[in-house]
Amino acid sequence: MARPTMTDVAELAGVSRALVSLVMRGSSNVSSLRRDAVLAAAAELGYTPHQMARSLASRTSTVLGVMVSDLRNAFFVDVVEGIDAAARVAGFEMVINTGGRSPVRERVALRSLLSFRPAGIVLLSPVLSAAAITEASGQGPLVLVSRTTRLSSVDTVNDDGATGAALAVDHLVRLGHTRIAHFDGGRASVATARRQGYTAAMRRHGLDPRVVASEHTDVAGAKAVRQVWGESGGLPPTAVLAGNDFNAIGAISALEEIGLRVPRDVSVVGYDNTSLAAMGHVSLTTIDQPRAEVGRLAVAALLERVRGERDEPVRHLLQSTLVVRATTAPPPP
Amino acid sequence: MARPTMTDVAELAGVSRALVSLVMRGSSNVSSLRRDAVLAAAAELGYTPHQMARSLASRTSTVLGVMVSDLRNAFFVDVVEGIDAAARVAGFEMVINTGGRSPVRERVALRSLLSFRPAGIVLLSPVLSAAAITEASGQGPLVLVSRTTRLSSVDTVNDDGATGAALAVDHLVRLGHTRIAHFDGGRASVATARRQGYTAAMRRHGLDPRVVASEHTDVAGAKAVRQVWGESGGLPPTAVLAGNDFNAIGAISALEEIGLRVPRDVSVVGYDNTSLAAMGHVSLTTIDQPRAEVGRLAVAALLERVRGERDEPVRHLLQSTLVVRATTAPPPP
DNA sequence: TCTAAAGAATAGAGCGCTCTAATCCTTCTC
DNA sequence: GAGAAGGATTAGAGCGCTCTATTCTTTAGA
Incomplete structure (x- = not known):
């Protein structure tokens, strides 16, 4: 019942263990006579090489x-x-x-x-x-x-998160937006580049950047919206560049809850182009990474x-x- | 530069390889004196046991x-x-x-x-x-x-897909629905139970089951909707039990595209309670599996x-x- | 016919570990 | 102080494989 080993195959095929090893590794220096015998024996026993033993012996993986x-x-x-x-x-x-x-x-x-x-x-x-x-x-x-x-x-x-974020800003500016907020990704390691790209692009267009602390979750996106639109004083943004797609979805939900329509009242751009973004029900404008x-x-x-x-x-x-x-x-x- | 082995640790600690093995496996039959020496040596060398060698020797994994x-x-x-x-x-x-x-x-x-x-x-x-x-x-x-x-x-x-599907049907019937369609999961292995549960529950309520061939994707869900609502003759369903959440999302998108509001005009129930379903923007009624x-x-x-x-x-x-x-x-x- | 060279096959050590059996210490008992 | 008991330690074989020599064949060349 124990799994067959190289020795079993060698015995059945009437050859040495080393030859079995050569065959299993596809060496060309084996006569086709022996090769067939070994392969037949291996098939009969249901033998497959033991990966761990193999890499232990070969010191490779x-x-x-x-x-x-x-x-x-x-x-x-x-x-x-x-x-x-x-x-x-x-x-x-x-x-x-x-x-x-x-x-x-x-x-x-x-x-x-x-x-x-x-x-x-x-x-x-x-x-x-x-x-x-x-x-x-x-x-x-x-x-x-x-x-x-x-x-x-x-x-x-x-x-290139900086360039990706700039792409989004350029798109929004082209549509006519001037008050564009960015929901920051917080401690996520990709957040920095995106934030910097956003800020630089805004400046390039002569606009005021507005970075809102958030995270890469839908809950955080919703929270950021409630925070920004809950503030008194100053005009609210007309567009949001979210830290990623999840954050964007959360933001959209929260916007609709407070009676704003997307994209009629507020535009939202995600980041990552996850399968989520592609779904008809969501249909999120976003930045795609290959x-x-x-x-x-x-x-x-x-x-x-x-x-x-x-x-x-x-x-x-x-x-x-x-x-x-x-x-x-x-x-x- | 080669990674340290048990032998290296044994030499540094001045004990046998077997003792190192015992220590690494947490045996209790080792004096604390030796144990400490071995652990110190292992730490100094940055030694960690080689999992493959270990399972090869112990014939366990x-x-x-x-x-x-x-x-x-x-x-x-x-x-x-x-x-x-x-x-x-x-x-x-x-x-x-x-x-x-x-x-x-x-x-x-x-x-x-x-x-x-x-x-x-x-x-x-x-x-x-x-x-x-x-x-x-x-x-x-x-x-x-x-x-x-x-x-x-x-x-x-x-x-228990049958019971789960029945749960959904019961819920819809309780709300007053009588024309409830099921978008089948096709070749997915869980589809059969869900379909049977749906059919049985419909019969139990004295209703006509209506199974629509579909799959576990949002594209398939949308397609099923277009097919059902595109038909002439007969009243369309007022509720849909989708094969899973993805299918449900696709169905909702397609329904909204043809001018029907969810849940005002049509109710939709998903299956699986994926994180997708929980998102505010989607907020899908669904069946949760533990x-x-x-x-x-x-x-x-x-x-x-x-x-x-x-x-x-x-x-x-x-x-x-x-x-x-x-x-x-x-x-x- | 003999030898060299190439090709085919094998013996045997060793990869880093575990495990059994044997050995070495202590300590305890009478 | 001898012997037993039991805990601590170790030697050495072996897990299933690869790899380096080494040996055995075969074929070609002179």
């Missing part, structure tokens, strides 16, 4: 570890799919782990991933401490997605390090695009 | 493999979180893999998972062939979530098998609850 800070964020899931596709093409297998946006849990998850001695690690928007990242980077190639670092042993893949490409680049960077083709860090900065849907329109007269 | 058919479905993600939490408590680590709703990819993913010789496997709503499941179940404990089987070597955790509980039960079932505490299959059928939000109301007069 075909595993790419991926730590996702938050699986509930559709953006990350799309990146994961990109990673998976690229990894499969390269003959690697992806193994995911999640940290639930908690530094402690992320640390545990990362440690668990590392205990498999993977060929490399991708951290998706980790909230981990820089120290933990430094430590992990000593164990092998490491790529950071949606987070920056100064470590030269670590590669990064980020979207998510599959993010995953692909992360894997590519990792593999370059794995193969020792590169030592210097690479910093990918991906261009975003504007996706116009139904939540933006000219401001009310 | 602390890995629970999880194959998720579709990470984009928030429902599964919630179950995964439940699995993760339960696994961690039991001292196991979860490793995820995804099959992208393709039988071929799922097969690859499952094989990859199995090559790690995990302690057990959870398949989340797989579209895999029954043959592949049978084969995998020979390799170790296997739990199926959101899919049924007759295999006695496999445990299952499902929600997702974290699903994950917990799956892990529990797995561990009972791992520990050899049980041989007969267990079939969990979880009760759902109705969550009333803003998409259901009495029918128009």
Whole structure:
């Protein structure tokens, strides 16, 4: 009942264990006679190589570890799919782990991933401490997605949040808006670039930036709306650039609750173009990041390090695009 | 630069490798003197046990493999979180893999998972062939979530879709609806129970069931609406029980497009209570499954098998609850 | 016919760990 | 002070595989 091992296959095929190993690894220096015998024996026994024993003996790994800070964020899931596709093409297998946006849990998850001695690690928007990242980077190639670092042993893949935010501002200005608020992403690692891009773009247009503290959740988006429109004095914005799509959805709900129509009274732009934004019922104007490409680049960077083709860090900065849907329109007269 | 091994720690601490092994496994038969020395040495070298070598030698595994058919479905993600939490408590680590709703990819993913010789496997709503499941179940404990089987070597955790659907019908009937349609989930494995529950509940109320072929996507939901309301002859339904939340969202969009208001003109009920449904902007009446509980039960079932505490299959059928939000109301007069 | 070279197959050590059995200390008892 | 008992420690084999030599075949060349 025990699972068959290489020795079992070797015995059945009447060859040595080493030959079985060669066949399983697809070596060309094997006569087709023996190869067929080995494959037949393996099939008969239902033998499949023991991945762990294999990587232990070869001191190599075909595993790419991926730590996702938050699986509930559709953006990350799309990146994961990109990673998976690229990894499969390269003959690697992806193994995911999640940290639930908690530094402690992320640390545990990362440690668990590392205990498999993977060929490399991708951290998706980790909230981990820089120290933990430094430590992990000593164990092998490491790529950071949606987070920056100064470590030269670590590669990064980020979207150009500054340009993306500027795209949104330009779009709104073109529609005629002048009072455009930004709901900030708070401690999210991508928030800084977006905020700076927004502020710079507003200045460029000769407009006053207005950054409202918020977070990347729908609850926070709703709260920010109630705060801004609840204030007395000053004219309220006619447009909002939310920190991400979730925040935008929350904002829209809250706006409609206080009797404002989107986009007739207020325009709203999201960020990330999650599947949520695309749904007919929502139809959110938003900024799209090439998510599959993010995953692909992360894997590519990792593999370059794995193969020792590169030592210097690479910093990918991906261009975003504007996706116009139904939540933006000219401001009310 | 090579990663430290047990031998390095043993030498630095001035003890045998076996003793280091005992300390790392937390054995109580070690003097605190030696234990401290070993731990100090391990800390100094930055040693962490090599999980693969460990499980190879012990012929055991602390890995629970999880194959998720579709990470984009928030429902599964919630179950995964439940699995993760339960696994961690039991001292196991979860490793995820995804099959992208393709039988071929799922097969690859499952094989990859199995090559790690995990302690057990959870398949989340797989579209895999029954043959592949049978084969995998020979390799170790296997739990199926959101899919049924007759295999006695496999445990299952499902929600009671029939009762859940009945809950929705009862709610709508109570509001006064009599023409209630059901948008079927097609080939999704949970669709059958929901459909049967709907049909039975309608009959129980003396109403005519009306099942519309659809799928578990928003596009399909919209299409079903256009089909039903595009028909000439007969009165259209005043309420829809969608196959799941995505389908419901699509249906709502399409209804609004053809000028019908939800819930004033038509009531819509979803299924799964995904985070989507809870968002203010959507606020969907839906059926809630205890997702974290699903994950917990799956892990529990797995561990009972791992520990050899049980041989007969267990079939969990979880009760759902109705969550009333803003998409259901009495029918128009 | 003999030898060299290339190709095919294998022996055996070792990857980093666990586990069994054996050995080494203490301490306790009479 | 001898022997038993029991806890602490270690030696060494082995998990399922890969990898470096090494050996065995075969074929080609002179």
